[in-house]
Amino acid sequence: MADTSLSPAEARQSAERIKTSWFSALLYRSEALRGYLLMSPTILILTIGIIIPFFILVAMSLWTRDGFGFDTTLTMANYARTWEEPIFGALLQRSFWISGVATVATILVCYPMAYYVAFHVHKNKMMWIILMTLPFWTSYLLRVFAWKVILGYEGVINSGFMSLGLIEAPLEFLLYSQTAVIITLAHAWAAFAILPMYVSLEKIDKSLLEAATDLGDGPVARFLRITLPLSMPGIIAASFLIFIPTTGDYITPALLGGPDGAMIGNFIQLQFGPVNNWPMGATLSIVLMLWISAIALVFLFVTKKAQDKIA
């Protein structure tokens, strides 16, 4: 728009505006300013909702609980506790383990599906994508609840198998275990993870695959040398999209985890609820964020190195 010449009407208008106020004149001339102005409400809300709360969270993590109030003298005591008391480390480790396994499982299960739609579906592609992603937009709570119905002590699997005479007594390991949490997380996030992988697979230039075939690569070699490396960005994006939100999840472990499946999210929620130690909860949130960032950075670094090697 900037490089097109102004029509007479526009020129007259702009002349009038310059006369009326310097601000609108500035606005009229500066494209960036207009852009910032348009984005400012969004940025403002997100600043109120993210940046400011985050700083207060950091401040609170340096306070301590004092009866029903807070002792606002700054101290690293909470951080020291998370370092010294083994329960915190163990919970973090378990959270990352559960999320990690769920992430790998989701990617392995979703990749062939994304591949199928990207390469082998030619009619109604949109319909397939909508079908695959539809469940993600519906209630997370209810999708987790569905797994409680399935895996429960008298749930679909146990009562189903028992009425078929396959088992005598309910299988107790189904509900309230890490396996239950991992299955549920993988199922709940599959619909979301598939999108970035599909997009990167869809972008691959098909003539590269034909070239590889012409040069004598079999299907496996072709996949390993072309399709997989080129779809890596999608796999990496999907890993982040699953791993990061699931490490802080507390609904799934609360409904399906039991004592063995409790994660750091449940512990944070406890601090803000029944335990009523907000500063500790704030500290745990910050520690979780730091660990997630560290893991994400290492993951990015390693995959970057690996990609450089392939390329």
Added chain:
Amino acid sequence: MSARGDTGTYIKRPNRPLQIYAVIFLIVLYVPVLFIPMFSFNDSIYVRFPLQGFTLQWYAELWSRDAVWAALFNSVKVGAVVAAISTILGVVAARAITRYRIPGKSALVTFIMMPLVIPGIIFGVALLVLLSRMGVPLSLYTVTLGHLIVCLPFAVATLLPRFEGFDPSMEEASADLGENGWWTFWRVTFPMVFPGVVASLLLTFTISFDEFIMAFFLTGTDATLPMYIWGQLRFPQEFPSVLALSSLILFISFILVFIAQRVGRMGLEDA
């Protein structure tokens, strides 16, 4: 090897195992959720096989519960406000992102998209701390603020392809023909991005309607529907009515999102 691809490329050949895999994938994706409506019609207080027979009593029971109606009303109110605000802001932001050369644009977009990749519990907790320090009591307003943060990235992400998808010379033509900026927006820009606006409204409404994590930390005395369900989950005797309520919510959500997805992609790709 070109003899292989005489009727197109080798990729066009159907891959039987992958087809079977895709069908199984979709079944596994949907069946767990379908157990909820199935047991909601089961004439037994226990959620287990074998099924005892068809009944509508759990739905009838819901109908006569004031708490359910109150929660539904709260959820709809919050959802409508969140959908309207996040879509308006999404339109404005998407327009700014696509039409203006702004320094630091990619950093701003990353910032807007951040809520997508940060665990919800951290936002919930951080907002709770801020609000309590400012002495703001928890209410439906605080839930609305929380939902706005969750929904804004989705609104922008839904609207961006719409704004990217149309030719800026249309707007220039309108300006050259003497329309001012406001009328150009209403008569040229808005009709072209309208499907995106509808999609964004439906999607953000559904996300807010179903949202639980933020609501968990930010709800005051007025519960939203997911909060109501969470409260009922403690009582085993309430299971069947929770199943009935869940079935209704799932049904509505699926329809709204399906329409949103269809409308949102209308005219963008060959759907």
